[in-house]
Amino acid sequence: MRMWMLALALAACAQLYAQEGPAVGDVAPELGATLWLDAPRKSTLAEYEGDVVFLKAWGID
Amino acid sequence: MRQLPHLNEMHENFGSKGLHVLSLYAQLHPISQVATFISDHKIKYPVALNYDGSTYSCSVLPHVWIVGVDGKIIFSGSKGYEKVLETELAKVKRPGLGKVEVAAELEPAAKAYLEGKYAEAHKLAAEIANKAEISDGVLADAEHLLERIDSRVKLLVNRADAAEVQGDYAVAMRALEELATDFKGMEDAEDAPARLAKMKADKQVAREMEAFMAYNELDRKLANAQAELSEWAAEYGKFAEQYKSTKAGARAIDTAAGFKAAAEEEAAAKEPMKNPAGTPPEKKPAENAPEKTPEKAPSK
Numbered sequence: 001m002r003m004w005m006l007a008l009a010l011a012a013c014a015q016l017y018a019q020e021g022p023a024v025g026d027v028a029p030e031l032g033a034t035l036w037l038d039a040p041r042k043s044t045l046a047e048y049e050g051d052v053v054f055l056k057a058w059g060i061d
Numbered sequence: 062m063r064q065l066p067h068l069n070e071m072h073e074n075f076g077s078k079g080l081h082v083l084s085l086y087a088q089l090h091p092i093s094q095v096a097t098f099i100s101d102h103k104i105k106y107p108v109a110l111n112y113d114g115s116t117y118s119c120s121v122l123p124h125v126w127i128v129g130v131d132g133k134i135i136f137s138g139s140k141g142y143e144k145v146l147e148t149e150l151a152k153v154k155r156p157g158l159g160k161v162e163v164a165a166e167l168e169p170a171a172k173a174y175l176e177g178k179y180a181e182a183h184k185l186a187a188e189i190a191n192k193a194e195i196s197d198g199v200l201a202d203a204e205h206l207l208e209r210i211d212s213r214v215k216l217l218v219n220r221a222d223a224a225e226v227q228g229d230y231a232v233a234m235r236a237l238e239e240l241a242t243d244f245k246g247m248e249d250a251e252d253a254p255a256r257l258a259k260m261k262a263d264k265q266v267a268r269e270m271e272a273f274m275a276y277n278e279l280d281r282k283l284a285n286a287q288a289e290l291s292e293w294a295a296e297y298g299k300f301a302e303q304y305k306s307t308k309a310g311a312r313a314i315d316t317a318a319g320f321k322a323a324a325e326e327e328a329a330a331k332e333p334m335k336n337p338a339g340t341p342p343e344k345k346p347a348e349n350a351p352e353k354t355p356e357k358a359p360s361k
Contacts, residue, residue: 001163006104006153008119011073012291013164017131017132018080019116020118020120020124020137021116021119021124021137021184022116022117022125022126022141023068023134023137024134024135024137025133025134026133026134027132027133027134028126028128028132028133028134029081029113029116029117030113031085031109031112031113032112032116033085033109033110033111033112033113033161034229034232035092035110035111035198035273035274035277036107036108037086037092037095037096037098037099037107037108037110038104038106038107038108038269039085039231039235040083040107041189041235042238042275043220043232045128045132045329046132047213047216047229048081048128049079049130049132049159050079050130050153050155050156050157050158050159050160051079051080051130051153051156051157051160051237052079052080052081052127052129052130052146052149052150052153053080053081053083053127053128054068054071054080054083054119054125054127055082055083055084055085055120055125055127055128056068056082056083056084056085056086056123056124057084057086057087057115057117057122057123057124057125058084058085058086058087059087059090059122059123060088060089060090060094060095060098060123061123061356
């Protein structure tokens with residue numbers, strides 16, 4: 001019973017700690033966006049090499 | 062939306078220092094509604110409406126990723142990024158140049174580059190590179206600068222060509238605009254102004270661009286409808302479970318199955334919007350469950 005509950009707890013924690021989107025240390029995947037409001041000059045993340053990119057996912061609600 | 066003015070400041074004040082703010086709109090609101098919101102709140106940074114939400118997935122909004130100078134993710138979370146950002150920005154000495162330092166002889170060229178005067182930067186770097194007696198270090202820096210500028214021009218020309226063939230005129234025009242303004246005076250950018258003027262005057266191009274936006278708007282409506290069908294399927298499913306072995310429960314099972322089939326049929330029937338001439342879009346993101354979780358915007 002204890003082992004079973006421990007396994008369940010670990011599974012729940014794994015959910016909590018599951019990384020969202022690309023993880024720290026990963027090469028940043030391309031955004032793949034073709035539709036922009038106020039499009040940037042550089043369309044791919046690779047073009048920003050040497051600079052820092054701040055990506056924010058958001059919504060109105 | 063306390064962060065909005067803050068992000069605007071970052072975008073406006075730190076762009077020249079090597080910090081680029083890009084936002085990913087993660088919900089399914091109509092484009093017109095998003096555009097109105099952006100206008101009302103005076104959002105100045107770019108907003109991607111159809112990014113790859115399955116790669117950049119998050120269950121709670123807002124979510125921030127920071128890409129460092131080496132192209133890797135250095136932060137992923139919703140808050141507490143300030144120190145990481147400050148440390149990484151300190152590494153950017155030559156924004157856009159991809160180098161921390163350059164030889165003294167290349168300073169004028171590097172300065173022109175940072176000011177966006179790429180044709181001038183190219184000319185100055187080429188003059189240095191062509192000198193008879195220069196050190197290996199100076200030559201390497203000159204070649205780095207030349208390669209950086211040449212690569213950018215080549216990328217833009219290829220992008221404009223490919224996008225025009227595919228009918229992705231918004232992308233083509235952006236590339237041509239950059240060539241015409243930032244690389245004016247360079248041989249490969251010579252025909253950009255004429256091409257751009259021709260494209261802007263072409264009524265069919267205007268129609269294609271209008272149609273592309275309208276199709277994306279339709280896509281978002283469909284994604285919303287699909288989300289609702291799936292929700293109803295889940296609701297009836299829960300009811301069926303709660304009232305198992307009752308007649309109403311049995312009816313709920315059928316109703317849930319009907320909603321589920323309808324949702325699957327709509328998803329299967331959806332014709333992906335291709336950048337006209339055939340590039341298939343990326344697949345839609347998986348829907349997130351929620352708590353404060355909004356419905357995800359579709360990928361293109």
